[in-house]
Amino acid sequence: MRARVTTRVVRPKSVKASASDDPLYLQVARTLKTEIVGGRYPVGSHLPTESELCARFAVSHYTIREALRRLRDDRLVASRQGAGTIVVPRPKADAYAQDVVSINDLLEFATGARFAIESVDMVTIDGKLAARTGLAAGEEWLAVRGLRQREGALAPVCWTEYYINREFAALGKVLGRHVGPIFPLIEDLFGRSILEVHQEIGATVLSAALAKSLKVEAGTAALEVRRTYKSSDAEVAQVTINTHPASRFRHSMTMRRIKM
Structure with missing residues (x-):
C-alpha cells in the first residue's frame, strides 16, 4: 500500500531588490505584508495610495493592484471605494504553520x-x-x-x-x-x-x-x-x-x- 504525504506550497512574496524570480506583484505584496506584520502599518491604518506605491516600487498600477489583491486574499487588508486600503485585524487562530513557502x-x-x-x-x-x-x-x-x-x-x-x-x-x-x-x-x-x-x-x-x-x-x-x-x-x-x-x-x- 502506498503511503502519501501532501504538502501545499505557495510562492513567497519577496522585495523587488532581491534576486527572486517571483512576479513583481508578489514581491511587492511580500514587502507590504512584512511591514504590516512588523507594525509599520498597524490595524486600522491606511496603506499609501496606488500612485504612492507605484512611485515607491517603480512599478505599474496593474502590479500594485495585483499586490493589494494578494493582501486582500491573505485577509490582511480591505479596500473600500473612496476609503482606500485599510489594514484589518487578522482572524484569530492558534495553529501550526509549515515553514516551507518558497x-x-x-x-x-x-x-x-x-x-x-x-x-x-x-x-x-x-x-x-x-x-x-x-x-x-x-x-x-x-x-x-x-x-x-x-x-x-x-x-x-x-x-x-x-x-x-x-x-x-x-x-x-x-x-x-x-x-x-x-x-x-x-x-x-x-x-x-x-x-x-x-x-x-x-x-x-x-x-x-x-x-x-x-x-x-x-x-x-x-x-x-x-x-x-x-x-x-x-x-x-x-x-x-x-x-x-x-x-x-x-x-x-x-x-x-x-x-x-
Missing part, C-alpha cells in the same frame, strides 16, 4: 543537478499515467523524461518526468540547452505566472529498468515526489514526478505555532 527553495536541487534528457514526446494520458500524475485520461501532454545527477556524483539523484500542458509544448525545442527547473520558461516565454505548487510524496518500489538507471537493486524502496504547478489562471501548467531511491532523499520542514 518555490525556489523547494526546487533548489533542480539548479544544482544536471538534467540529462532521455526522451521528449507528446503522450496521451492513459489510466495508469492518470493515476500517477493526477491528469485527466485522454488528454495530450508533452512528456520530458531523464535523470538528474550532480556533478561528480557516482549515481543519479533521481529519475525525473515532466508533463507539460500542450499549450506550452513549444518548450520541447529549447529544453536541450536549458539548465534548471522548467517552470520559469513558462513564465518567461508565455507570460503565465506559476503561483502555486501542490506536492505529494508517496512510497513506491523501483522496477528493474528504473533501478538499473538509478544504480540500485531492483525492488529498492523509493519515494515519488509529485508536484502540480498551477498558473495564474488556475490551470495546471506542469506536473513533475521525481523518483528518488529512499537512501538519496530527505524531506525537511519546520512547523511553528502561530497566532492570527
Whole structure:
C-alpha cells in the first residue's frame, strides 16, 4: 500500500531588490505584508495610495493592484471605494504553520543537478499515467523524461518526468540547452505566472529498468515526489514526478505555532 504525504506550497512574496524570480506583484505584496506584520502599518491604518506605491516600487498600477489583491486574499487588508486600503485585524487562530513557502527553495536541487534528457514526446494520458500524475485520461501532454545527477556524483539523484500542458509544448525545442527547473520558461516565454505548487510524496518500489538507471537493486524502496504547478489562471501548467531511491532523499520542514 502506498503511503502519501501532501504538502501545499505557495510562492513567497519577496522585495523587488532581491534576486527572486517571483512576479513583481508578489514581491511587492511580500514587502507590504512584512511591514504590516512588523507594525509599520498597524490595524486600522491606511496603506499609501496606488500612485504612492507605484512611485515607491517603480512599478505599474496593474502590479500594485495585483499586490493589494494578494493582501486582500491573505485577509490582511480591505479596500473600500473612496476609503482606500485599510489594514484589518487578522482572524484569530492558534495553529501550526509549515515553514516551507518558497518555490525556489523547494526546487533548489533542480539548479544544482544536471538534467540529462532521455526522451521528449507528446503522450496521451492513459489510466495508469492518470493515476500517477493526477491528469485527466485522454488528454495530450508533452512528456520530458531523464535523470538528474550532480556533478561528480557516482549515481543519479533521481529519475525525473515532466508533463507539460500542450499549450506550452513549444518548450520541447529549447529544453536541450536549458539548465534548471522548467517552470520559469513558462513564465518567461508565455507570460503565465506559476503561483502555486501542490506536492505529494508517496512510497513506491523501483522496477528493474528504473533501478538499473538509478544504480540500485531492483525492488529498492523509493519515494515519488509529485508536484502540480498551477498558473495564474488556475490551470495546471506542469506536473513533475521525481523518483528518488529512499537512501538519496530527505524531506525537511519546520512547523511553528502561530497566532492570527
